């Protein structure tokens with residue numbers, strides 16, 4: 426079964442990672458959504474990609490980690506996307522969990538570089554526990570030490586090995602790190618048929634990022650990937666290859 430992820434919600438249609446972006450993704454009937462999490466100054470999980478706020482609101486500066494949730498909730502991150510989204514603010518992970526249908530798989534990417542958030546893994550696990558969401562999530566991060574901490578705290582949680590470099594045998598790397606992963610999340614540029622075939626032989630799913638054009642999507646489907654991350658969920662419906670394998 427193909428499992429495609431709306432990347433940061435549906436970021437071409439609404440401000441990335443916000444509740445409207447999640448709503449747009451849901452309208453596309455996606456079965457999975459990816460989002461990024463960081464911590465505010467007062468240790469609240471906030472759904473946001475960049476470590477500083479400038480791209481979302483030019484009048485602000487500084488890092489997410491320097492703002493309390495109360496202050497962040499006063500910052501408009503919608504106007505920079507379009508006037509229609511004026512007043513939209515960043516969402517907490519709790520807010521997303523409250524609105525997200527239970528059957529949608531949530532890929533939570535811990536953004537722990539370059540700003541490192543001490544304790545983010547525990548805060549995340551506690552939150553997922555509170556929302557009874559430990560089963561239907563997939564945790565990933567470019568910070569593989571963060572994944573190790575998650576694994577130690579919640580050994581049954583699904584982990585995805587996210588990486589940007591060319592890896593010869595990512596599963597060996599994961600094993601050497603002591604990580605038990607369920608999926609491999611390579612950059613689409615570095616994904617080829619050999620990687621997919623070998624991953625499948627060992628039982629790993631392969632979800633490349635970020636795939637925004639139908640041509641590239643079909644190419645990766647021909648390699649046999651299990652799904653992709655896309656900024657543009659429309660490609661999932663327009664492609665001929667979205668049915669069960």
Ligand code: G3P
Nearest residue numbers: 459461534565587634654
């Ligand atoms: O998890 C896939 C993708 O989200 C990783 O890159 O920078 O868009 O978070 P980025």
Ligand code: MG
Nearest residue numbers: 459460461534
């Ligand atoms: Mg991400």
